[in-house]
Amino acid sequence: MQEATPAPRSAGGPQAPKTVSxxxxxxxxxxxxxxxxxxxxxxxxxxxxxxxxxxxxxxxxxxxxNRMARALAGGAVRSVTVLTSDTSLYGASATLKGIEEAARAADFAVGISVLDTGAAQQPADVAARVSRPGEAVLVIAFDAPGVQAWQALPVGFPAAAAVERPEDGSPGDRPQLWLDDRAAAAQATRYLLGLGHETVRYLAIPSSTTRVGRRTEGWRDALRAAGKPLPEPLDAGWSPRSGYLTARSLLADPSVTAVLCGNDDLALGVLRAAREAGRDVPGDLSVVGFDDAPHAAYAHPALTTVRLDFEGLGRGCFGLLHRLLEPDTAPALPLWAEPELIVRESSGPAPSRRDRPKG
Amino acid sequence: MQEATPAPRSAGGPQAPKTVSxxxxxxxxxxxxxxxxxxxxxxxxxxxxxxxxxxxxxxxxxxxxNRMARALAGGAVRSVTVLTSDTSLYGASATLKGIEEAARAADFAVGISVLDTGAAQQPADVAARVSRPGEAVLVIAFDAPGVQAWQALPVGFPAAAAVERPEDGSPGDRPQLWLDDRAAAAQATRYLLGLGHETVRYLAIPSSTTRVGRRTEGWRDALRAAGKPLPEPLDAGWSPRSGYLTARSLLADPSVTAVLCGNDDLALGVLRAAREAGRDVPGDLSVVGFDDAPHAAYAHPALTTVRLDFEGLGRGCFGLLHRLLEPDTAPALPLWAEPELIVRESSGPAPSRRDRPKG
DNA sequence: AGGGGTAGTGTGAACGGTAACATTTGCCCT
DNA sequence: AGGGCAAATGTTACCGTTCACACTACCCCT
Known part of the structure; x- marks a missing residue:
């Protein structure tokens, strides 16, 4: 821990920086x-x-x-504040990256404001985070605080959001984008089923709304469509630790041969729990993650996971907002990639009956 | 990939949002x-x-x-733009988090601008990223683009930086903070030496300057002080993949029993290379990371690493800037934690001669 | 020649604050 | 009672920009 002596206060010396107006x-x-x-x-x-x-x-x-003067005078704002809850999560940070990229290309300034997790987002709170009434806002609403902030935003507000799912009732046509988590989860589940697993357990990330998450729905869809037993999903958090703790009890059950996780961090925790339980992955147990975070490929075993184009989503969200703000000049919405199953080492054929550890 | 129909352009309806001044x-x-x-x-x-x-x-x-009006009127700016290169790196994103936290507590708005890696940072470029002449800037200068941006900033500019190392010659008293990487690397190296390893190899992250990195220096210091052989450091990048590729050739040499990595991602790659080379970690090979990224504890084996308080550093940097901007009212600089070696599973006693695989 | 459009430009007033100075009020002192 | 001073408040100007509107040419038409 070190500190250089702070530079002397710029005392408005002889050569004032002289801004040219x-x-x-x-x-x-x-x-x-x-x-x-x-x-x-x-x-x-x-x-x-x-x-x-x-x-x-x-x-x-x-x-x-001068941006300030321009905004004050009621001109185009050309500035977005991104509201997000936890930038240490891969999804959020990658989305932010996409937004920043697109915003910079369009010559928008981007501000960032981190939502307190836990505390409910009051409309007034949210409004206070915005520099100027009328300033545009982009919400990364993958979790509850994010969704609350998004819902707390007055409807007239120039804003767009990346959401887990579109709001149910209410004005269904707010500018928002989402990745098809449901189809992606279904695809991953079908893949596991196709490997011969009798069913697939699911470790759910916290839902962003009162309803069950989209990924959970996709997992259910696939299970139902295949006529397989539909076990209860297991509620977990976002962290490896949470995945570890949840999986510890789950893996005591030898009939569990395939686990789908709501994100890669959870999967990391499951991998550890499996190791401790003496379960070989992928021999005894298949583990599939979600998101394809950078470290997923370097887990041991390397994680099979679903790659989601968060950066593309971020670019798209910005594009949506841009079109909203400047309908005449904004470019067309950029495209982004469909979710894609990335098969690596952590998944494989269901163990045959006789190989399976005895219950 | 889905898109809701964009809301109709807010046509300044009957109830204009009516901002209260x-x-x-x-x-x-x-x-x-x-x-x-x-x-x-x-x-x-x-x-x-x-x-x-x-x-x-x-x-x-x-x-x-209204922040804009306030800034325009020549009041305190109360707004910082953070210049950083790669937010997907743990160090940078954690530092950003710390900055945001402290800034919010002090009622500062925070903007973010991502530096193009590769392209050299011209003073004009950097200046253009700032919304307003005189607006404050915080640079996360852990890598070359960051350092260039920091150096390109005019000296009078209200700015502070989190750096890997203080600049050498030049005005040595710019407001900047750094963690003691050198001591931390030395500590980790001493720890490995204490475990009986004859020497320690080092996988270096790219240096932020023309000189060798601080972590490299610390590693050297410890090796020298212990009178151990001092091998060449190995230049790697930032990613797991880079660690993997670099380690692949390194681990062919059976005399290598301890590897210190410039960050946890590299260590992840080394772990994989070790597995492929049939080297048991920590039995045959000790691997130590750097940073204590969130996933380090859930690698297999769990990574021994050096915990660095990036969030604290971020808070400190903001505090430095705050004191610069508002010398009379800014609170004292917050403290942050010293680097701390976290011993987990990936490191252990040097293999005894007879256990060691034959060259 | 006079009327009317339109391209190109200028004028003055916002926007929502802060700074500097002016003014009013109340108190104490001699 | 009047002078001096400080506390509390009001007035006016200004920050750099855009907006609404006024204005000037000039061309075209009848």
């Missing part, structure tokens, strides 16, 4: 400040020669529009 | 707007009864100061 440019170019504003904002009715001259002066003087 | 509050409370401003900013010379009344009205009307 739109009026400075105007004077230099011999036009009114409003004309400069028009040039900067690409207004069509400016004579070509004037535009060129102004642009020259701008380049020469190194003028940059 | 300082003048609205003033009128309602029967005072001048300036008095409201004074109350909001905790100016001392306001009569207690007036203050109470104004505060009541503020609460009642739900007034929130």
């Amino acid at each position: 739109i009026r400075d440019v105007a004077k230099e170019a011999g036009v009114s400040h409003q004309t400069v504003s028009r040039v900067v904002n690409g207004h069509p009715k400016v004579k070509e020669s004037t535009r060129a001259r102004v642009l020259d002066v701008i380049a020469e003087m190194g003028y940059t529009p | 300082i003048r609205d509050v003033a009128k309602e409370a029967g005072v001048s707007h300036q008095t409201v401003s004074r109350v909001v900013n905790g100016h001392p010379k306001v009569k207690e009864s007036t203050r109470a009344r104004v505060l009541d009205v503020i609460a009642e009307m739900g007034y929130t100061p």
Whole structure:
């Protein structure tokens, strides 16, 4: 732990940084400040020669529009605040990355505000996080705090969200995007069933709403469609530790041969529990994760998982918001990848009856 | 991949969101707007009864100061832009988390801007990322792009940084903080040496400067001090894959019994390479990581690593900046934890000669 | 020649705050 | 009683931008 001596307070020395404003440019170019504003904002009715001259002066003087003033004056905000709960989770952080990328490309500033997990999100709280009334907001609503924040946002608000599922009743047409977790979970489950497992257990991440999560639904869908027994899903948290604790009791049951996890971290915990229980993965037990976090491929055994294009989702969300804010100039919505099952080492054929450890 | 129909453009309907300004509050409370401003900013010379009344009205009307206007008017900026390169790396994201936490506590808005890795950071580029001339900046400079951005920042700029190492020559007193990586690496190395290993190999993360990294230095220090052979450090990247590839050739050498890695991700890769090479960890080979990322405890075997308090570092950096910006009101610098060696399963006594696989 | 559109430009007033200075009030002192 | 001072409050200007509108040319039409 070290600290350099702080630099002396900038005492507004002889050479004040001298910010160059739109009026400075105007004077230099011999036009009114409003004309400069028009040039900067690409207004069509400016004579070509004037535009060129102004642009020259701008380049020469190194003028940059002041975002604050621009926003204050009621112009385009060009700034988004991302509301998210836990950036240490892969899904959220990858989505954020996508948003930032797209926002930067569109010359938007991006702010970030982390939601307190636990505390319910009051409309007033949420509003207070936004720098300016009317400032745009992007919510990463994969968990309960996120969804609450999203719902707490006044409807007129320029905002979009990445959600786990679209809201049920209520105004169903808010600008929001989601990945098809349900189909992805169903696909993973079918894969395991196809390997000969009699059924698949599911370790659920916390649901973002009062209803059961989409991934849980997908898992159920597949089980039902295959006419397999449908056990209770197991409620877990987000962390490896949570997966470990939940799996410890589950794996005492020798009939459990396949476990689908709500995310890769849980799967990591399950892997450890399996090791401790003396269960060979994938020999005795197949474990499948979700998300394809960066470390999933380097677990032991390497995790079979479902790759989700969170970055693409983030880009999409920003695009949605952009289109909302600037319907005429915003580019078309970018595409993102479908969920994809990545088969690695942690899953395999169901153990044949005689190999299976005796109950 | 799904998309809800975008909400119709908010057409400024009958009930415009009607933002409540300082003048609205003033009128309602029967005072001048300036008095409201004074109350909001905790100016001392306001009569207690007036203050109470104004505060009541503020609460009642739900007034929130407009950040933009405040900044425009030349008040305190109360906003930081964090410059970072790769948020998917644990160190950077944890530091960001700490910054955000401290910033929120101090009622600062935080913006984020991701540096292009690869491209050199030009002063102009960096300046352009900042919303307003004079806006404060916090740089997470653990890698080369970060350091370049930090160096490209004009000296007068209100900025602070979390760095791998303090800059060498140059103005050595810029506001910056760092964790004692060097001591931490030395500690880990001593620990391994104490376990009987003849020497320790080191997989280096890329250095943030032209010089060798601090962790590398610490490792060298310990080896030298113990009079042990000092092999060349191995240059790796940041990812598990990089650790895997680097370790693959290294582990062919049976005399290698202890590997220290520049981060936990590299260690994950080494673990996999060890498995493939038929090396038992920790029996034949000890592997030690760095950072104590969340998944380190759930690797197989669980990683021995050095816990670094990145969140604390982030809080500290923000505190440094805060003190710079508001010397009179900013609280004292928060403390953060010293690096700490966390011994788990991936390290153990050096194999005795006769156990060691034959070269 | 006068009327009407339109391209190009300028003017003044916001936007919501803070800073600097002006003003009012109340108290103490001589 | 009047001068001096400090506390409490009000007034005005300004930050850098956009918006709404006014204005000037100029062209086209009848």
